[in-house]
Amino acid sequence: MTEKTAAVLQYVDANRKEALERLMALLRIPSISTQKNHKDDCRRAAGWLVDELQGLGFTASLREVSWAEPGHPMVVGHDEDNAGKKDAGQTHVLFYGHYDVQPTDPDALWQTDPFEPCIRKDGEGREVIVARGASDDKGQVMTFIEACRAWKAVHGDLPVAVSFLLEGEEESGGENLLPFLRANSEELKADVALICDTAMPDRQTPAITTSLRGTVAEEIELVAARQDLHSGMYGNAAANPAFLLCRIISGLRDETGRITLPGFYDGVSIPDERTRQQWRQLYPDDLALLGEVGLSRAAGEQGFSAIEQTWCRPSFEVNGIGGGYRDDGFKTVIPARASAKLSFRLVPGQDPLKIREAFRAYVRRSLPDDVSVNFISHGASAGFAVSRESAFLPATLSALSEEWGKQAVTTGCGGSIPVAEEVRDALGMDALMVGFAQADDRIHSPNEQYGLESFHRGIRSWVRILAALAR
Amino acid sequence: MTEKTAAVLQYVDANRKEALERLMALLRIPSISTQKNHKDDCRRAAGWLVDELQGLGFTASLREVSWAEPGHPMVVGHDEDNAGKKDAGQTHVLFYGHYDVQPTDPDALWQTDPFEPCIRKDGEGREVIVARGASDDKGQVMTFIEACRAWKAVHGDLPVAVSFLLEGEEESGGENLLPFLRANSEELKADVALICDTAMPDRQTPAITTSLRGTVAEEIELVAARQDLHSGMYGNAAANPAFLLCRIISGLRDETGRITLPGFYDGVSIPDERTRQQWRQLYPDDLALLGEVGLSRAAGEQGFSAIEQTWCRPSFEVNGIGGGYRDDGFKTVIPARASAKLSFRLVPGQDPLKIREAFRAYVRRSLPDDVSVNFISHGASAGFAVSRESAFLPATLSALSEEWGKQAVTTGCGGSIPVAEEVRDALGMDALMVGFAQADDRIHSPNEQYGLESFHRGIRSWVRILAALAR
Structure with missing residues (x-):
């Protein structure tokens, strides 16, 4: 100096x-x-x-x-x-x-x-x-x-x-x-x-x-009946957008935590062993990353440590979800609409616009004719x-x-x-x-x-x- | 008179x-x-x-x-x-x-x-x-x-x-x-x-x-990390209770619309053909029930008409769901908790307390160790x-x-x-x-x-x- x-x-x-x-x-x-x-x-x-x-x-x-x-x-x-x-x-x-x-x-x-x-x-x-x-x-x-x-x-x-x-x-x-x-x-x-x-x-x-990591951030709103419905009168028969939203979100990851959109992992590469080794020294186990927030095990893709899941693997998250009655007590309603704020974190090599299109196509394909969807983009970056x-x-x-x-x-x-x-x-x-x-x-x-x-x-x-x- | x-x-x-x-x-x-x-x-x-x-x-x-x-x-x-x-x-x-x-x-x-x-x-x-x-x-x-x-x-x-x-x-x-x-x-x-x-x-x-139909009404709250987390820093690795909630809800119906809880249909009987015929005269097709609320086809169990789905078949509905960020714009957060108000409509012959227990057992069994659940009952009737x-x-x-x-x-x-x-x-x-x-x-x-x-x-x-x- x-x-x-x-x-x-x-x-x-x-x-x-x-x-x-x-x-x-x-x-x-x-x-x-x-x-x-x-x-x-x-x-x-x-x-x-x-x-x-x-x-x-x-x-x-x-x-x-x-x-x-x-x-x-x-x-x-x-x-x-x-x-x-x-x-x-x-x-x-x-x-x-x-x-x-x-x-x-x-x-x-x-x-x-x-x-x-x-x-x-x-x-x-x-x-x-x-x-x-x-x-x-x-x-x-x-x-x-x-x-x-x-x-x-x-x-x-x-x-x-x-x-x-x-x-x-x-x-x-x-x-x-x-x-x-x-x-x-x-x-x-x-x-x-x-x-x-x-x-x-x-x-x-x-x-x-x-x-x-880059981000594809999407807000989606599903719209079904003209108004909120009584679940006694219509339950089972009327499409429930909150249920459909859950099904769509759940379907985005398979049982091993992998994201299911076609082509999602195109261009994704795994870091070399030396880099993974260096990271293991900084974070010997999942607890090293997650312990301070009260968690203990990596929740994402099987086969990757917690730090690898965040530093080099793409992810899908629910950032917000809402629909139906949320105040005190209970209301037996079938909501007319439900919405979610969802995001994908992308690693170098993935194409954000292609992934956004694959996501939207998946959502559209998951819905019955009765239910419509609105998409709002909150950004797409590589x-x-x-x-x-x-x-x-x-x-x-x-x-x-x-x-x-x-x-x-x-x-x-x-x-x-x-x-x-x-x-x-x-x-x-x-x-x-x-x-x-x-x-x-x-x-x-x-x-x-x-x-x-x-x-x-x-x-x-x-x-x-x-x-x-x-x- | x-x-x-x-x-x-x-x-x-x-x-x-x-x-x-x-x-x-x-x-x-x-x-x-x-x-x-x-x-x-x-x-x-x-x-x-x-x-x-x-x-x-x-x-x-x-x-x-x-x-x-x-x-x-x-x-x-x-x-x-x-x-x-x-x-x-x-x-x-x-x-x-x-x-x-x-x-x-x-x-x-x-x-x-x-x-x-x-x-x-x-x-x-x-x-x-x-x-x-x-x-x-x-x-x-x-x-x-x-x-x-x-x-x-x-x-x-x-x-x-x-x-x-x-x-x-x-x-x-x-x-x-x-x-x-x-x-x-x-x-x-x-x-x-x-x-x-x-x-x-x-x-x-x-x-x-x-x-x-009777009702089993349950409110559940899933709790994961100590606080809301940045999805960039923890996304993939940290358990996301909003995602898990969606997965739990989605898993409650199979692809044919049947409810998956073990023993759920025990005691359920199908009305005789004369009664079903009478109902078909009142409601010749699904549109007759659903048309006035802007829907057209029965969303529940395959094999039953819309009116049968509501009058004689048990159902599962999401009445409310919430978690994470729901205001204007976007926030890349992993929520620490997420909750839902869920209900089952029961037909004569089903046991509401047995079904409530089957539901709670299913939820507990679906969660990783890191994530806890609180149940609030909002009633159970046959x-x-x-x-x-x-x-x-x-x-x-x-x-x-x-x-x-x-x-x-x-x-x-x-x-x-x-x-x-x-x-x-x-x-x-x-x-x-x-x-x-x-x-x-x-x-x-x-x-x-x-x-x-x-x-x-x-x-x-x-x-x-x-x-x-x-x-």
Whole structure:
């Protein structure tokens, strides 16, 4: 480590409190992108980030998007010294994160207000900040912004050229991202994208995620009779859309957990034995992944461990289902309609549009003439794998290993971060996914949290990575 | 018809408007028995009926019940002349109906306030009264009360001894009824029970329902992980209770629509060919039953017509299901819990407790160790068939045939009216189910209605039946 970098790390250590306060201000903005009544809050969060970047000497602005709903603005920023650095042949990085957050339901299970962040100790005595978005992704976005702030504060300058792209629709389909990247490819193209939206495999081991799963998210509604019916008068004879929905969902997996859609596994490959071995060291058994959420055995495809099922195997999940009477007591009704929110997680090699079509064909084929179906797409994105030849991979792994005092590893991730694939499609560059979240951060769940250590060492990690990427 | 009866019918015709106004007053009381916040309304409806009966010269009172929840009072009434009539060997009838109503959801689909009854014309130009409970069962209860009123107004007396038992928990399990009948068997025992809670097979044909289906109603909740999970991080590996619930529900019927629980069909018999033939005349094809609700073909067991599926075959239905995210947009969550309200309709011969146990055993056996289940019972009652030898059956059929100018028939009914079975168990007497509702009355659904003709000719029918039952 150079003396320059050491001075920046010292600044980061000395200014922990102020960095945390800035994160808390951002967390107070309820920027739920999927709920229409939070549209203004999303814009407010975007504006807050523009102000931050401008304050750091970035040319930053809100950029409208209107290819698709909901249309929350992008935040784009470029460091004022980018042009000079690029002329001098310096590396140019594009940082990506998202300022939108998941809905907060079920609200009754939050121990504190989801948008009034508070610091508390978890069961291990670690200090964590609790709020919706703490880990996914506002806390992670701020690690990079704070690293830039520290470099600028100490040296008046960044080691490399830096641009920002902060999205407001990552949790709501993100359909504007690809057209936005394409429409602004000249402006946004850099040498490599840095994405901070992933987790570490455990508390000690830093990681670069090199593969991600894509998603096909579908909402379906089955409609049968003209109105809800009395099950005494019509039960047996009238088509029950809630029952048919259950049958359709149940039929999507066979007895061994394999997904039954024709062609679903086309293009899916199994990782080499060395990689599976590495993963077994991180997760010796299913309990290692599932124990902390109160489960013990892998529920998916037979023949794969829990971590393999999430990192390298495609999946099918019921994310929501509803139909008929759900209040107190009982009502002997046959519902007229029933609906479900369903998703497939895809691995690299699978074709999301082909799978969506196979799913819809299966549903249509499963229904009697009497029952109709409506489909709503909530996005379709491919899985992704980082090129192992990326020149920036070893430098980043080294910087992470130094900060954490432990060899950094490459891992898979079961989630979808479509931007990684889209950045490659639209801008022709690789994306390195580096994140500091923990598996027990409860993202998308009540009482989401982010460790203060994740936040602080995340900032320190980026300080080192920025130096390591400089030519 | 005697002159005495003719005079009473004339009174009924002349006082239609006042009878309708009394029904509307009762319909304005939102006596939803399954919702706790309507507890006082249930008591208010019961009190309204006590006042009516007292006004007609009945000794009537509210009777508390506390064997089970929710504990809405019974209304019991005896005509002041009962003792004398019984001493003289006159027939004694016990009339049963219920004053409680179903919940009103989905409220958005009501075209008028469910508890502000209004008169309007349906598509055929028939006048109907629209309100929750109009048909099930307040309108039907009032047909009998108005018949008594007319007899008393014209002749100062009833042709037979009459007692009333009006329940407030028919739509919410009705678990207090049987213990109440048993505890008051001396007081409530009569020669025959008259139950008015059923429908006519069409607009012209009066009917006595001679078989009913029982119900096993179960609510189940599956619980898996400690909290909702991110489907990217855990999808495939974590048990998904919404998926498991779908699999359990789907597995309850085989490909031919038969219910798969071991022993489920024990004791079930198929009606003789003559009865099936009679039913085919009323319902020549599936469309005859299903067409008016927008369906066309029987969805249950292969080999049985739609009407057979509802009148003489046991069924399984999903009455409600819920789990995970159901608001706008999409949330890639694996729910920690999912629940369903399920019911079996049973025919005479099936054992409800044995079937409940078979169901629970099947659910438990279908779950992995990681996933637990909670069961809530919402009632278990057997199916019922009236004795064909009942002495009161032919007299009642004749009275109905005269009023409607068409031969009255005996039919089955897919619904559960546990009181019929319980009256036989506890009081050792038969129950005749005579009702004037129509299949398109939308009971249990938004915009429930009762035809003004059903109401008026229902009153007239009882006027004749009371005379016909006199010795």
